[in-house]
Amino acid sequence: MLTGNAAAAWGARVSDIDYVAAYPITPQSEIVELLSKWVASGELKAKFVEYESEHSMIAGAGAASLAGARAFTATSSQGLAYGFENLFAVSGWRAPMVMVNVSRGLGMPMTLQVDNTDVFSARDTGWLQLHAETCQEILDFIILAYRWGEDERILLPVIVNMDGFFLSFTREPVYIPSQEEVADFLPPYEPPHGIAFSPEELAYAPTIILGHSYSYFRYQMHLAALKAKEVFYEIAREFGERFGRYYGPIEKYMLDDADIAIVSMNSFTSILKGAVKRLREEGYRVGVLKINMFRPFPNEEVADALSGVEGVAVFDLNLSTGAGGIIYPELLRSIYHMESRPRVVLDFVGGLGGKELTYGEIRFMVRKVVEAMRGEAEPTPYPYLLFTEEDVQRLAADMEIAGKKWGGF
């Protein structure tokens, strides 16, 4: 039985990391606490450095990776934001480190609970992103992430995301492969262009470049990220053969004969999967499309999974204010060129700040899609907020304590 945080620490440990850059933040701290314990006891032979901020931490881990170390770090929300600038630096260095993000909303209003807007804000930084639904996936994705990012065709850093509380503090049975088993799959990192162990003398300096070079180097990162999907299939197949757990950029759940798909990422997908069974008993032919890989975005896989589906409900546990959910436009890009794309695609924002996702809300999503399919409701590009009568009552109580004259809805 491991929490998501412990699964992350174990994932790093069996990946035989060399360098841990640490700075604490709830709900992530348990990860680096465990790693520091193992480094102190000698169970993990790595260098552990506690930094004074996430900004230096990410730079330090990236530099270690560039020097040839297998580097690991972890953060969350405000910490990710504080180190944000250096996300671009590390990916631009093409340093294949791995960072776990434990997703949490960014204040204000302050919360410790999940809102995936933090990790999606790192969407354009050049990092690859894998998102976990279960504690087992966290551990496995970290192992995969090292093998993936370190591949010479890719050389990009990877974020492995898990939801705060719903995974970080949730314990589930997790299979921990031995270090030897993992070593066969993930050999020691031999940086092909490392600066530390080069046989020749080298200079290494960042440069300020003109547009043609800038365009070329940025686009190289883009091409490498696109290539990464193909490489993921290769290594995920080998991982599956060795460990018996097969992963792809997406996962389909009861989708093959479905008319309606709920699209989701991360831990709340488990709740949606459970609800789908019951929705089917109520007569809705519905399935779930889970997206594991956010960068590169699996356009073809998403389009393929949604061919034959008439209506789509996108569950967005995030909010880009003034636009809507963040997965929604990504998905629309995937399906726009399909010959017969789903007729209705609606966006639903829910679970923000760890708010419970109830069955009533899940059925609401499906019903709205059905109404729009029948022409009974206007399709809209704007999201619906999943918010229940009970939420209103609780909000009213909070408003009273806060001294706000609020009239309810």
Added chain:
Amino acid sequence: MYRFRFHGRGGQGIKTASRIFGTAAFLEGFNAQDFPMYGPERRGAPVAAYVRISREPIVSRGYINNPDVVIVGDETLLFDPIADPLRGFGGGVLFVNTPSTPRIELDGHVVTLDITGLALEYIGRTSAISAGVGAVASKIAGFTKSNTLDAVAMELEEIGVPGELIDKNLKLAEVSYDSVPSFDLESLPSIERSDFVDMGVVQVRLDDGYIGVATIANLGNTAIRKTGNWRILKPIIDMDKCTGCKICFAYCPDVSIYMGDDGKAHINYDYCKGCLICSSVCPFKAITMVREVKTL
């Protein structure tokens, strides 16, 4: 799937209790998933933990609204509107850690045990009830004593409890285990209910800016929560010994001590959390702490 919900106060060990139970379930061959929920609050604030156990893979996550078994680690939470431990209780088993018999009318089984009293006896601390609470849940589920005690030892070791203290906790766990009955979970009426609650979705509209920002405008809003109810030990000032030196007044972290017109210290029990600081700093040993038993 069987759903267990634990309620307690921060610092009481409820999260550990839920993990003891989760591990015991795992040792019994169940799939288990445990999940504690707490905010940034300090010690004493209500916390909850959710444990699902199943012979099938668990395709679910998060809060439990329809528990089969509710475990309440602190009797004063029973009717607390925020903790609301009876929410969704549907005729299963309710366990309350209390020395008294709670006066509640409800369909289902009510089990009580004074784990706090046992913790004082076997460990000498009121806050160390996790082993007892975990063991009680484990017994209610019908798990074996050996798996229960193994789980207690594993979880306490995990959080760095030293060996001799683990032995004392094992004693507490064993006595607690032996003091409550076990139930055939499959026969509880709550089992029929699904994991899902059906709630209507409402449309949120735009409010004025001053409403739509998360600020608190009300002075003295803590008056609504009398935080003194989570006290287990109550400080009593011996007025013959009190010299009015104000040391306790300065140290009380909850500003619950005031100096009276008589020049002596007095305690506002509405907010005193029984932290023992005043009694340990009083140079005249004027403050004694006594076990407080609340009647429900």
